[in-house]
Amino acid sequence: MALIVQKYGGTSVGNPDRIKNVARRVAQYRAAGDQIVVVVSAMSGVTDGLIRLSKEITALPSEREMDMLLATGEQQTIALTAIALHSLNVDAVSLTGAQAGIVTDGVHTKAKIQNITPREVHKLLDAGNVVIVAGFQGQTAEGAITTLGRGGSDLTAIALAAALKADLCQIYTDVDGIYTADPRIVPGAQKLPEIAYDELLELAGAGAKVMQLRSVEFAKKFNVIFEVRSSLNENPGTIVKEETTSMEDVVVRGVSLDKNQAKITLFGVPDQPGRAAGIFRALADAAINVDMIVQNASHDGGVRVTDLSFTVDKPDLLKASKVIESLRPTIGFKEAESNENIGKVSVVGVGMRSHSGVAAKMFDVLAHEQVNIDMISTSEIKVSVVIDLAKGETALRALHKAFLE
Ligand code: ADP
Ligand code: ASP
Ligand code: MG
Numbered sequence: 001m002a003l004i005v006q007k008y009g010g011t012s013v014g015n016p017d018r019i020k021n022v023a024r025r026v027a028q029y030r031a032a033g034d035q036i037v038v039v040v041s042a043m044s045g046v047t048d049g050l051i052r053l054s055k056e057i058t059a060l061p062s063e064r065e066m067d068m069l070l071a072t073g074e075q076q077t078i079a080l081t082a083i084a085l086h087s088l089n090v091d092a093v094s095l096t097g098a099q100a101g102i103v104t105d106g107v108h109t110k111a112k113i114q115n116i117t118p119r120e121v122h123k124l125l126d127a128g129n130v131v132i133v134a135g136f137q138g139q140t141a142e143g144a145i146t147t148l149g150r151g152g153s154d155l156t157a158i159a160l161a162a163a164l165k166a167d168l169c170q171i172y173t174d175v176d177g178i179y180t181a182d183p184r185i186v187p188g189a190q191k192l193p194e195i196a197y198d199e200l201l202e203l204a205g206a207g208a209k210v211m212q213l214r215s216v217e218f219a220k221k222f223n224v225i226f227e228v229r230s231s232l233n234e235n236p237g238t239i240v241k242e243e244t245t246s247m248e249d250v251v252v253r254g255v256s257l258d259k260n261q262a263k264i265t266l267f268g269v270p271d272q273p274g275r276a277a278g279i280f281r282a283l284a285d286a287a288i289n290v291d292m293i294v295q296n297a298s299h300d301g302g303v304r305v306t307d308l309s310f311t312v313d314k315p316d317l318l319k320a321s322k323v324i325e326s327l328r329p330t331i332g333f334k335e336a337e338s339n340e341n342i343g344k345v346s347v348v349g350v351g352m353r354s355h356s357g358v359a360a361k362m363f364d365v366l367a368h369e370q371v372n373i374d375m376i377s378t379s380e381i382k383v384s385v386v387i388d389l390a391k392g393e394t395a396l397r398a399l400h401k402a403f404l405e
Contacts, residue, residue: 001033001034001035002034002035002167002168003034003035003037003125003164003165003166003167003168004029004034004035004036004037004166004167004168004169004170005037005038005039005157005160005161005164005166005168005169005170006025006026006029006036006037006038006039006157006170006172007038007039007040007041007135007153007154007156007157007169007170007171007172008022008038008039008040008041008081008172008231009041009044009153009154009171009172009173009174009231010041010042010043010044010045010046010047011044011173011174012041012172012173012174012231012232013040013041013043013044013077013080013081014043014044014045015043016080018231019077019080019081019084020084021231021232022038022040022081022084022172022231023081023084023085023087023088023090024088025172025231026038026081026085026090026092026130027085027088027090030090030130035125036130036131037121037125037130037131037132037133037160037164037166038081038130038131038132038133039132039133039134039135039153039156039157039160040074040077040078040081040132040133040134040135040153041073041074041077041135041136041153042070042073042074042076042077042136043073043076043077046073046076047070047073047136047150050069050070050072050073051066051070053069054066054069059318060318060319060322063108063109064108064144066108066109066147067108067109067111067137067144067145067146067147068145070109070136070137070147071096071097071134071136071137071145071147073136074097074134074135074136074137074153075096075134077134078094078095078096078132078133078134079094081094081132082094082132085130085132090130091127091128091129091130092129092130092131092132093124093129093130093131093132094132094133094134095120095121095124095131095132095133095134096133096134096137097133097134097135097136097137097138097139097145097156098137098138098139098143098145099120100116100118100120100121100131100133100134100160101116101117101118101119101120101121102116102137102138102139102156102159102160103115103116103117103138103139103140103141104138104139104140104146104148105140105146106140106142106144106146107146107287108144108146108147109146109147109149109287110147110148110149110287111138111140111146111147111148111149112148112214113138113148113155113159113218114141116159116160116163118160118163118164121133121160121164122164133156133160134156135152135153135154135156135157136148136152136153136155136156137152137156148214149212149214150212151209151211151212151215152212152214152215153212154171154211154212154215155212155214155215155218157169157171157215157226158215158216158218158219158222158224158226159215159218161224161226162218162219162222162224168227169224169225169226169227170226170227170229170237171211171226171227171228171229172229172230172231173210173228173229173230173231174230174231174232175210175228175230176191176229176230176233176235176237177191177192177228177229177230177235177236177237177238178191178192178195178200178203178208178210178211178228178237178238178240178254179191179192179254180192180253180254180255180400180404181208181254181255181256181396181400181404182208182210182256182257182396185257185393185396185397186255186396186397186400188400188401188404188405189400189404190404191238192238192253192254193236193238193239194238194239194240194241194247195238195239195240195253195254196240196241196242196243196244196247196253196350197216197219197220197240197241197242197243198220198243198350198381199243199247199253199254199348199349199350199381200216200240201213201216201217201220202346202348202379202381202382203253203254203256203346203348204216205291206256206257206258206344206345206346206348206382206384207256207257207258207259207260207261207344207346208254208256210228211228211240216240219240220242223242225239225240225241226239226240227239227240228240243350247350247351248350248351248353248354249351250349250350250351251349251351251352251355251358251403252347252348252349252351252352252358252403252404253348253349253350253351254347254348254349254404255345255346255347255348255396255399255400255403255404256345256346256348256396257343257344257345257346257392257393257395257396258343258344258345258346259343259389259392260313260314260315261291261311261312261313261314261342261343261344261386262311262312262313262314262316262317262338262339262340262342263309263310263311263338263339263342263374263375263386264309264310264311264312264317264320264321264324264336264337264338264339265307265308265309265336265337265338265339266279266307266308266309266324266331266333266335266336267307267333267334267335267336267337268300268305268307268333268334268335269305269306269307269308269331269332269333270303270304270305270331270332270333271297271304271305271306275306275331275332276295276308278327278330278331279308279324279327279331280293280310282323282326282327283312283320283323286319286320286323288312288313288316288319288320288323289312289313289316290310290311290312291310291311291312291313291344291377292309292310292311292344292375292377292384292386293308293309293310294308294309294310294375294376295307295308295309300334305334308333309375311342311344311375311386314340317338317340321336321338324336340389341388341389341390342374342386342387342388342389343386343387343388343389343391343392343395344384344385344386344387345384345385345387345392345395345396345399346382346383346384346385347362347382347383347399347403348381348382349381350381352380352381352382352383353380353381358383358403359376359378359383361402361403362383362385362399362402362403363385365398365399365402366385366387366395366398366399368398369391369394369395369398371387371388371391371394371395372387372388373385373386373387374386374387374388
C-alpha cells in the first residue's frame with residue numbers, strides 16, 4: 001500500500017464537472033488500495049475574484065484580512081471535493097491547512113511553512129478516508145490564518161508529501177507536463193520527460209508559473225521527487241528531480257517570460273556606502289522580494305551619484321513605491337520612477353555551465369527582432385533580460401526557435 005499526495009490546481013477543479021472528474025480519478029487510486037491525500041486549489045478565478053472585491057474597497061487592504069479572505073477560496077473546494085467523493089461512496093474528510101497541522105510564520109500573504117504535524121491526516125488515513133487538504137493556507141502558532149503566496153497550493157502538496165514521507169507526489173494541472181516554454185505562447189513547445197530542480201527553479205523564478213517557485217525550493221531541499229501531469233488525460237507527465245549527469249548534455253532546457261514584474265528606478269542616489277543597504281533593508285522589512293538590481297554611477301555637477309533600478313513583483317509595486325517615498329529624506333535620491341510595462345525573458349539549462357556563448361546568441365536573436373535590452377542578469381544556468389512588455393511574446397518565440405527548435 002502506497003501513500004500518494006495528489007494536488008489539483010484551479011482549472012482542474014474549475015466547475016462541478018471538473019470536481020466530479022477529480023473525484024473519479026481519486027476513487028480509482030483509492031480502489032487500487034493506496035492511501036490518498038488530495039490537495040486542492042480554489043476554483044479557477046475565485047482567488048482573483050476575491051482580490052478584486054477587496055480592491056473595490058481599498059487599494060492597500062490589510063494583509064492579515066486578505067489572508068482571512070483568500071483562504072475561503074480553498075475551503076469551498078475541499079468541501080465540494082469531499083462531497084463529490086461521498087457521492088461515489090468513497091469515505092473522505094476535508095481539512096483546512098490549520099486542521100492538517102500546517103504551521104507557518106506570521107508574514108501574511110507570503111507566509112513560510114515552519115513545521116507540519118500531520119497527526120490528524122494520519123489518523124483519518126488510517127481510518128480508511130481519503131483526506132482532502134486546503135492548499136495555499138496555514139496557521140501561525142498563535143492561530144492566525146495565513147496564505148503561502150500565489151500558486152501556494154503547490155507548496156502545500158510538496159510540503160505534505162515531505163512531512164508524510166509519501167511514496168508519490170503528483171501535481172495535476174491543465175497541461176500534461178513541463179514544456180520547453182509556455183505552450184500557450186509558444187506553439188512549438190515540447191514536453192520534457194524530466195527536468196532538474198535547479199532548472200525548474202530558474203524557470204519558475206523567470207515566470208513559468210507552472211509550479212510555484214517556493215514549492216520547487218522546498219522540493220529540492222527535502223528531495224521530494226514529483227510528477228507534473230494533466231488531470232484531463234492519462235499522458236505521462238514530467239518528473240522533477242535532482243540533476244543527473246546526462247542532463248548536462250542539453251544546453252538550453254527551456255525559455256520563459258515573466259509578465260508579472262515591475263521596475264523602479266531611483267535617480268541621483270548619493271554614491272556612498274550604506275545607501276543601497278538602506279533601500280533594500282527597508283524593502284526586505286516590508287516583505288517585498290526584489291529580483292534584478294542594476295546600478296550605474298555617474299556625476300551630477302561633480303558629485304558622484306548613481307541611478308539604481310530594481311524589479312519587484314507587480315502586485316508589490318504600490319507597497320514598494322510607498323516604502324521608497326518614505327526613504328526620500330534619509331537616502332536623498334532625486335527622483336523615483338516606476339514602470340509596469342516590462343517583461344523578463346530567460347533561457348535556462350544546466351548544460352550552460354559547460355557551454356559558452358549562450359548569452360551572446362540570446363542577444364543576437366533579440367537584436368535581430370529589434371528588441372532593446374533594458375537590464376541583464378545571469379546565473380550559472382540562466383540568462384535573463386528585461387525588455388519592453390509589448391515585445392515579450394515575440395522575443396520568447398524567437399528565442400525558443402533559436403535554441404530549442
Ligand atoms: P494550476 O491552476 O493547476 O496550478 P497554473 O495555471 O498555475 O495551474 O499552471 C499551469 C499553467 O502554466 C499552464 O496552463 C501553462 O500555461 C503555464 N506554463 C507556463 N510555463 C510553462 C511551461 N514551461 N510548461 C508548462 N506550462 C507552463
Ligand atoms: N488559489 C491560490 C492562487 O490562485 C493558490 C493556488 O491556486 O495554488 O494563487
Ligand atoms: Mg498553479
